Amino acid sequence: MASTAAVAAPASSSSLCKLHLQSQFHGQQSGLGSCGARQQQGESLSALLLRVNGQHCSSSSGGVGRGGFGIGRRAVVVCKVAPGKKTVVIGLAADSGCGKSTFMRRLTSVFGGAATPPRGGNPDSNTLISDTTTVICLDDYHSLDRYGRKEKAVTALDPRANNFDLMYEQVKALKEGKSVEKPIYNHVSGLLDAPETIDPPKILVIEGLHPMYDERVRSLLDFSIYLDISDDVKFAWKIQRDMAERGHSLESIKASITARKPDFDAYIDPQKQYADAVIQVLPTQLIPDDNEGKVLRVRMVMREGVKYFEPVYLFDEGSTINWIPCGRKLTCSYPGIKFFYGPDTYYGNEVSVLEMDGQFDKLDELIYVESHLSNISTKFYGEITQQMLKHADFPGSNNGTGLFQTICGLKIRNVYERILAEGSTVLEGAKV
Numbered sequence: 001m002a003s004t005a006a007v008a009a010p011a012s013s014s015s016l017c018k019l020h021l022q023s024q025f026h027g028q029q030s031g032l033g034s035c036g037a038r039q040q041q042g043e044s045l046s047a048l049l050l051r052v053n054g055q056h057c058s059s060s061s062g063g064v065g066r067g068g069f070g071i072g073r074r075a076v077v078v079c080k081v082a083p084g085k086k087t088v089v090i091g092l093a094a095d096s097g098c099g100k101s102t103f104m105r106r107l108t109s110v111f112g113g114a115a116t117p118p119r120g121g122n123p124d125s126n127t128l129i130s131d132t133t134t135v136i137c138l139d140d141y142h143s144l145d146r147y148g149r150k151e152k153a154v155t156a157l158d159p160r161a162n163n164f165d166l167m168y169e170q171v172k173a174l175k176e177g178k179s180v181e182k183p184i185y186n187h188v189s190g191l192l193d194a195p196e197t198i199d200p201p202k203i204l205v206i207e208g209l210h211p212m213y214d215e216r217v218r219s220l221l222d223f224s225i226y227l228d229i230s231d232d233v234k235f236a237w238k239i240q241r242d243m244a245e246r247g248h249s250l251e252s253i254k255a256s257i258t259a260r261k262p263d264f265d266a267y268i269d270p271q272k273q274y275a276d277a278v279i280q281v282l283p284t285q286l287i288p289d290d291n292e293g294k295v296l297r298v299r300m301v302m303r304e305g306v307k308y309f310e311p312v313y314l315f316d317e318g319s320t321i322n323w324i325p326c327g328r329k330l331t332c333s334y335p336g337i338k339f340f341y342g343p344d345t346y347y348g349n350e351v352s353v354l355e356m357d358g359q360f361d362k363l364d365e366l367i368y369v370e371s372h373l374s375n376i377s378t379k380f381y382g383e384i385t386q387q388m389l390k391h392a393d394f395p396g397s398n399n400g401t402g403l404f405q406t407i408c409g410l411k412i413r414n415v416y417e418r419i420l421a422e423g424s425t426v427l428e429g430a431k432v
């Protein structure tokens with residue numbers, strides 16, 4: 001019996017792609033399709049589907065191919081091809097100096113690549129591109145440059161200093177698979193430079209002050225995160241970086257934080273109510289009256305009922321848990337480590353909260369904590385620990401900031417894969 005397969009070519013990129021497959025031998029399906037793919041000997045159906053529709057048939061087709069179609073079996077598989085190449089859009093909001101760059105490096109690493117500025121482009125570009133992700137910084141949508149802001153006496157946090165119409169148009173275009181000419185805000189000169197071309201990536205991350213401020217931009221986000229750093233911690237981080245690395249004086253850092261505060265409270269902070277996950281960084285409660293700011297209490301507030309996102313839980317979903325993991329499997333020097341997990345409400349929404357106070361002594365022992373967490377979207381046992389060890393030199397790797405940023409990276413990967421899989425639907429798989 002001859003093997004036949006027919007793959008109906010999509011009339012347009014948004015139409016359905018039909019693949020009929022008959023197979024003669026166990027595990028040796030053979031197929032030919034007018035979508036431009038011929039099934040090769042030994043190639044599974046799922047692998048063919050992956051090639052036929054690129055990224056849009058990856059997951060849900062897997063079950064069809066697995067196990068093969070035995071003698072006399074026949075399958076009709078219909079895959080929905082997403083219009084163009086679907087770009088998943090992630091929003092990351094935070095004030096300046098709150099760890100966005102560090103988070104982005106962790107996220108990119110989850111996908112296995114390193115992010116670099118656009119090749120051959122403006123050396124002061126704020127964009128970072130890797131195989132899977134393109135991170136654009138929303139500072140590029142400042143409509144007023146440093147001098148314009150000074151003249152009009154507005155801060156960069158003020159919506160009047162930003163072009164939300166252009167931000168919306170360009171993020172929408174990228175999401176629809178179209179390239180855009182995005183402006184560049186040059187942090188060295190304080191001026192707006194000539195635009196750079198941004199091509200639609202698999203995952204577009206828009207990071208900066210206002211990813212959730214404008215309702216239209218917000219509606220384009222597939223997943224959103226807010227880094228909520230308490231004033232004390234923000235101050236400590238700013239001092240550490242801006243004094244050591246940027247030559248600012250203590251007074252100027254204090255003055256800058258104070259000057260930004262009213263606009264931060266008015267325009268940046270309220271965005272956290274829209275985030276799917278908020279990472280709060282607070283002073284520790286393990287050291288009474290701590291004013292050193294080195295030990296942190298970090299909370300991950302995860303919204304319930306978000307499509308493609310199930311909150312992480314500790315031990316038992318929905319219950320309230322206080323856990324001190326220090327003992328035989330986890331070394332803890334003073335002041336120790338304390339975890340909390342439980343339900344809560346946040347801006348009127350149901351959330352789950354996972355909290356870690358304290359820091360790890362030996363990072364490889366994190367595997368003990370990881371093994372007690374569920375819904376972490378890892379691909380193999382120990383993936384979180386592996387990621388954390390890989391970037392042990394990043395700030396926050398010994399505490400909840402690194403742990404929760406890594407988990408958010410894995411959840412973003414999961415959101416991306418599920419959105420992709422949704423574009424691929426097995427409608428029929430019949431035995432004859």
Ligand SMILES: Nc1ncnc2c1ncn2[C@@H]1O[C@H](COP(=O)(O)OP(=O)(O)OP(=O)(O)O)[C@@H](O)[C@H]1O
Pocket residue numbers: 094095096097098099100101102103237238240241395396397401402
């Ligand atoms: N988890 C952390 N633990 C301790 N320090 C941190 C952590 N994350 C960031 N920092 C400190 O804050 C500084 C700013 O971090 P990062 O560059 O990632 O922030 P950013 O939001 O990208 O800043 P900007 O928007 O100003 O470029 C770092 O140099 C580091 O000193």
Ligand SMILES: O=C(CO)[C@H](O)[C@H](O)COP(=O)(O)O
Pocket residue numbers: 095096139146156157186187188190209
């Ligand atoms: O809040 C900020 C986001 O990064 C910056 O202060 C804003 O973009 C203005 O930049 P600069 O201070 O370089 O003129």
